[in-house]
Amino acid sequence: MTKIVEQHPLSKYLRASMMPHIWCSGCGNGIILNSFVHALDELQMDLNKLVVVSGIGCIGRAAGYTNVDSYHTTHGRPIAFATGVKLANPKLEVIVISGDGDLFAIGGNHFIHAARRNIGVKVICANNFNYGMTGGQVGPTTPPEAITTTTPYGNIEHPFNLVHLAAAAGATYVARWTTLHVRMLTMSIKKLLQRKGFSFIEVISPCPETFGRRNKMRTGPEMMEWFKKASVIEKFSDPAKAEITTERIVVGEFVDVEKPTYEELLHEKMAQIMKEGG
Amino acid sequence: MAWEKAVLTGAHFMSGDIACAEGAIAAGCRFFAGYPITPATEIAEHIAARMPKIGGIYIQMEDEIASIVAVIGASYAGLKAMTATSGPGFSLMQENIGLAAMTETPCVIVDVMRGGPSTGQPTLPGQQDVMQAKWGSHGDYEIIALAPSSVQEMFNLTIEAFNLSETYRVPTIVMADEVVAHMWEKIVIPPLEEIKVVNRKKPNTPPQKYLPFMPDDDLVPPMACFGEGYRFHATGLTHDEHGHPQTQSSEVQTKLVRRLCDKIRKNADKIIRVEEKMLEDADIVVVAYGIVARASLSTVRKAREKGIKAGLLRLVTLWPFPEKHVAKAAERAKAIIVPEMSCGQMVREVERAAKETPVFHLSKLGGEPHTPMEILEFMRRSQ
Numbered sequence: 001m002t003k004i005v006e007q008h009p010l011s012k013y014l015r016a017s018m019m020p021h022i023w024c025s026g027c028g029n030g031i032i033l034n035s036f037v038h039a040l041d042e043l044q045m046d047l048n049k050l051v052v053v054s055g056i057g058c059i060g061r062a063a064g065y066t067n068v069d070s071y072h073t074t075h076g077r078p079i080a081f082a083t084g085v086k087l088a089n090p091k092l093e094v095i096v097i098s099g100d101g102d103l104f105a106i107g108g109n110h111f112i113h114a115a116r117r118n119i120g121v122k123v124i125c126a127n128n129f130n131y132g133m134t135g136g137q138v139g140p141t142t143p144p145e146a147i148t149t150t151t152p153y154g155n156i157e158h159p160f161n162l163v164h165l166a167a168a169a170g171a172t173y174v175a176r177w178t179t180l181h182v183r184m185l186t187m188s189i190k191k192l193l194q195r196k197g198f199s200f201i202e203v204i205s206p207c208p209e210t211f212g213r214r215n216k217m218r219t220g221p222e223m224m225e226w227f228k229k230a231s232v233i234e235k236f237s238d239p240a241k242a243e244i245t246t247e248r249i250v251v252g253e254f255v256d257v258e259k260p261t262y263e264e265l266l267h268e269k270m271a272q273i274m275k276e277g278g
Numbered sequence: 279m280a281w282e283k284a285v286l287t288g289a290h291f292m293s294g295d296i297a298c299a300e301g302a303i304a305a306g307c308r309f310f311a312g313y314p315i316t317p318a319t320e321i322a323e324h325i326a327a328r329m330p331k332i333g334g335i336y337i338q339m340e341d342e343i344a345s346i347v348a349v350i351g352a353s354y355a356g357l358k359a360m361t362a363t364s365g366p367g368f369s370l371m372q373e374n375i376g377l378a379a380m381t382e383t384p385c386v387i388v389d390v391m392r393g394g395p396s397t398g399q400p401t402l403p404g405q406q407d408v409m410q411a412k413w414g415s416h417g418d419y420e421i422i423a424l425a426p427s428s429v430q431e432m433f434n435l436t437i438e439a440f441n442l443s444e445t446y447r448v449p450t451i452v453m454a455d456e457v458v459a460h461m462w463e464k465i466v467i468p469p470l471e472e473i474k475v476v477n478r479k480k481p482n483t484p485p486q487k488y489l490p491f492m493p494d495d496d497l498v499p500p501m502a503c504f505g506e507g508y509r510f511h512a513t514g515l516t517h518d519e520h521g522h523p524q525t526q527s528s529e530v531q532t533k534l535v536r537r538l539c540d541k542i543r544k545n546a547d548k549i550i551r552v553e554e555k556m557l558e559d560a561d562i563v564v565v566a567y568g569i570v571a572r573a574s575l576s577t578v579r580k581a582r583e584k585g586i587k588a589g590l591l592r593l594v595t596l597w598p599f600p601e602k603h604v605a606k607a608a609e610r611a612k613a614i615i616v617p618e619m620s621c622g623q624m625v626r627e628v629e630r631a632a633k634e635t636p637v638f639h640l641s642k643l644g645g646e647p648h649t650p651m652e653i654l655e656f657m658r659r660s661q
Contacts (some may be wrong), residue, residue: 015511018522048507064511064523069504071354072513072523073347074377080344084359085504086352087335088309092505113340207586270330270450277282 013037015067021062026212028179028205029059031228032126035182036064036097039189051094053078054087055102058133059126059205062097076107079114082121090120090263093193100127104160109142115169117262118197124189125200127162128207132154136210136268143203143244147214162202167255173198173238178204178227181251188253195260205251235269285470287602294459295320295362298388298452299328301436302360306475309332309352311345312319313367316400318390322363342367346374347645348384354512356503358440362388363408366397367415368435369643375449376415379538381512382447382491382499384441384478389451390459391568393619393645401457402645405568405619412597418535420542422549423451423597425567427456427656429463435594439477440550446541447498453596455619457569457647463630481573485509491534492519497541553592554603556582562657563611565604565628567593569647570617577648581657588657596624604631611635613660617648636660 014037023029040050042187047068047090054063056075063070064080071093073081078096086094096103114121116235130148131137137150138157145154166174185203206212206223217223230249234242237264242250260268280286285304289643292300299321302310310329312322322338323333323502329336335352339345345361352359362372368389378385389603393399422442424435435453443450480490481500488511491498502508515523516531524530542549553571556578561630571592591607593600604627608614613633616625618639625639638660642648653657 015522017520018511047509049505051355051504061523064513065465068509070511071351071381072511072515074373074514077343077347077377079373080339080347081337081351082353084309084311084348084353085355086361087337087348088352088355088357089505109340110344113344268337269464270333273330274282274333 004113010037010041013040013067014065018064020231022067023058024128024209026206026208026223027058028125028128028203028207031182032059032097032124032203032205033065034064034125035186036189038186040195042186043190043193045093045193049092049132051092053082053085053094053096055098055107056133057131058097058100059097060102069073076102077110078102078125078240079107079121080109083114083119086119086121086134086258087263087266090267093234094121096121096123098125100125100129100132100162101139104140104162112165112169115171115198118170118172118262120196120263122192122195122199124192125162125202127202128205128211130211131211132207134213143246143261149202149221159244161239161243163242163254167239170198171200171255172257172259173199175206176202176242176251178231178249178251180224180227180231181204191256198199204244284332284363285473286467286507287469289464289466290661291462292429292465293320293382293462294429294454294614295390296324297429297465298362298454298459299324301433302440303328303332303334303441304438304473305358305437306439306477307358307360309349309357310334310336311343311348311352311359312361312363313339313342315364316363317392317459318362318388319417321388330457334639335443342370343374346371346387347379349385350374350378353383353385354504356446356505358384360386360388363391364390364392364395367553368407368410372414376419377420377514378449379415379419379421380514380556384443384447385449386436386443387449387451387481388436390454391453391455393643401456401518403569403619404645405570406623407616408453409623411453420447420537420539421449421597422542422595423453424459425453425593425596427568427571427592428458429461430465432574433465434466437475441474444476444478445498446545447478447501448478448642453568455568481508489519490521491517493537493541497537497544507655509550514634542598549595549598550600550603551594552600552603553594555592555600557589557591557607559587560607560610561587561612562615562661563589563591563607564615564617564653565591565593565618567596569626570619573648573650574617574653577653577657580650580654586657586661593624599627599631601631604628605633606649608632608635613638615640615653615660617642617653617655617656619643619647
C-alpha cells in the first residue's frame with residue numbers, strides 16, 4: 001500500500017535552507033550527493049559525529065548542503081583541513097567531497113601526503129574533466145584533445161589517472177564509478193565510510209554545460225550514454241591500466257587493504273611515551 | 279625538566295623559540311602543525327618532543343599552506359592550535375590567514391622574521407614582515423599581532439596571543455625576529471594557577487537555535503565546535519549569521535566585513551599594550567619593537583646620562599596599531615625616532631599618528647640589529 005509521508009525520508013540529511021542548489025541541469029553532483037546520503041542512511045551514521053569538508057568548485061557546495069558539521073575551505077585545501085579535524089578529534093568521521101581541480105591540481109600535494117600518512121580521512125572526488133564553476137577550463141583530468149575554453153585547439157596535456165595516483169600514494173581503499181553506477185557507488189561509499197584508513201572514490205560525473213557541449217555531448221543523458229558505452233566493470237584490476245579513454249572507462253574497486261592509520265600509530269606512540277614517563 | 283607537566287614552573291635558561299613553544303603549551307595549545315624553516319624550526323622541534331608527553335598533537339605537514347589549514351581544522355574541532363614559520367612560509371599562509379579571519383577561527387601563527395624578500399637571509403633577523411602581517415591576505419579584515427623583545431616575552435606573549443585569539447576569534451600573530459628567537463636568556467615560568475588562560479566563548483543556546491555567526495554585544499559570536507551536536511556550516515564565502523553563503527547580498531557583505539574589522543577596532547583599547555620608559559618629559563621619543571627596542575632602551579638611558587631628554591615607546595602590540603599612545607607621546611615630543619630593520623614599515627604608521635611632530639626613520643638592513651650607539655648618534659643628529 002502506498003504510504004504518504006510529509007517529508008522525503010532522506011531530507012533530514014540535507015539543509016533545506018540552502019536550497020535551491022546551484023547545480024546545472026544534467027550535472028552529476030546531485031547523484032553523488034544522493035548516493036552519499038543514501039549510504040549515511042543505510043549505515044545509520046551518527047550525524048553528530050560526521051564532518052563534511054569541501055573545497056572550491058561546483059561540488060564544493062556539497063558540504064553546505066549536508067546537514068552535519070561542515071566547512072567550505074579555500075581552493076585546494078579540504079584535505080589539509082580534514083587532517084586537522086581528524087587528528088584533533090579522531091572520534092569524528094571526516095569526509096571530503098570535492099572536485100578534480102580542487103583535489104588534484106591546486107590541492108594535489110595534500111592528497112598524496114594524506115594518502116601516504118594514511119590519515120583516516122575519506123575522499124570522494126567528482127571528476128567532471130574540467131573546471132565547471134569558472135566556465136570550463138582545462139584541468140588535470142581533461143582527456144587528450146578535449147576542447148575546453150583554455151584548450152580551444154584541443155588539450156595536449158596528459159591527464160592524471162586518479163585511481164592509479166591514489167593507489168600509488170598509499171590509499172587503503174580505492175574505487176571508481178560513474179554517476180550511472182548509482183547502486184555500486186552507494187555500496188562503495190558505505191565501504192569507504194566503514195574503512196579506517198585514507199579512502200578514495202573517484203566518481204566520473206557529467207558536466208554537459210561546460211564540458212560536454214564543447215565535446216559533442218550536449219546534454220547530461222548524452223554524457224551518460226558515453227559512460228554506459230565505455231564503462232567496463234572490473235574487480236581489483238591494476239589501477240595503472242585504468243586510464244580513462246573515449247572507448248574505455250574501467251570502473252570498480254581497485255584497492256581494499258588495511259594498514260595502521262596515522263592517528264592509531266600516533267596514539268599508540270603517545271601511550272608508549274607516557275607509560276615510559278617523563 | 280619534568281616534561282610530563284604542561285607548565286614547567288621555575289627559572290630556566292632557554293632560547294626564545296623554546297620559550298615560545300612552552301608559552302603555547304602553558305596557554306593550552308594542544309595542536310601544532312608546521313613545516314621546518316629557519317629560524318622558527320626549534321619551535322616545531324621542541325613541540326614535537328613535548329606534545330606526546332602531555333597528550334597534544336604535533337604533525338609536520340607537507341608545506342606551510344597545509345600547516346595553517348590543518349590548524350584551522352583543529353581549532354574547529356575544539357583544540358587550541360598553532361603553527362610557526364618565517365617569511366617564506368608566512369607568505370604561503372596568507373590566503374588561509376584570510377580564511378581564518380573570515381571563519382573567525384581562534385589560532386596562533388608565529389612568524390620569526392628573517393631578512394627578505396624571497397629566501398633572503400634565513401639565519402639573520404629582519405622586521406620586514408610587519409605590514410604583511412596586517413595586509414597579507416586579500417580583502418578587508420583585522421588580525422592581532424604582538425612583538426616580543428625578550429625570551430621571557432616569547433613565553434608571555436605567546437600565551438597572550440592565545441588568549442586574544444580565543445577572546446576575539448581572530449588569528450593572532452606573534453611577530454618575533456631571529457635574534458629574539460635564537461637568543462638564550464633566563465626566563466621565569468610562573469606556577470600554573472598564576473597563568474591567565476582564556477578559552478573561547480561557547481554557545482548557551484540549544485543546537486536548533488544556534489546561529490554560528492551571530493555576534494554578542496562584543497561583536498564576537500560564541501563558538502560551537504565539530505562533534506558537539508550543533509551541526510553548523512562555516513565557509514570562506516560571504517555568509518550570514520547562519521553561516522550560509524550569501525554572495526550576492528551587499529547587505530550581508532557589508533555587515534559581515536564591518537563586524538570582522540570592528541570587533542578588533544572597537545576593542546583596540548582593550549587589546550593594545552605598549553611599554554613606556556621615561557616618556558613623561560621626553561623631548562625625543564624612540565618608537566621601537568622587537569629586539570631593536572632592547573637597543574633603544576639602552577640608547578635612551580645613555581642619552582639621559584648625557585642630558586638628552588629621551589624616552590622609549592615600545593610597541594608590544596603592533597596590530598591594532600597603538601595610535602593613541604604614539605599620538606600622546608608626539609604631543610610633547612620635538613621629534614620621534616623609529617629605528618627599524620627594514621626600509622621603513624611601521625614608521626609609516628608612526629608618521630600617521632604623530633601628525634605634526636617630525637618622525638625620523640633609522641633604517642637598517644643586512645641582518646644586524648641596530649646598536650645603542652648607532653641609535654644615539656642618530657638621535658643627536660635628529661635633535
